[in-house]
Amino acid sequence: MTRQQAMEALECALRLSEQIEELADSGDVSDTARLDVERRQLLESAQAALHPLDEHSCAMLRDITALNDRSVGLMEHRLRAKVRDMDMASVGRRAVAAYGEAAHAGVRMQR
Secondary structure, eight states, X not given: OOHHHHHHHHHHHHHHHHHHHHHHHXXXXXXXXXXXXXXXXXXXXHHGGGOSOOHHHHHHHHHHHHHHHHHHHHXXXXXXXXXXXXXXXXXXXXXXXXXXXXXHHHHHHHO
């Protein structure tokens, strides 16, 4: 791969990083993962041709890193929200079960 091709791959990886952030924000896990694999392949293929790194390459890599950090943060936030929702549903199920048992026991006591 030539340096020019590597720069084009890096630019494509930056665009993919922007798309990944949008998908992560919307909660689209499968497309986020698919694009992440594509981005990783681009970065790996361009790595050797980009050394030594110039300032433009470094700036793009910093942007990719920042977008990636935000995307990971968005996905972690969604995961924590799902876990909280599951915990609340579990608490609700236990409360309904306990209420049902108490109500059933109260009916037996009235007889």
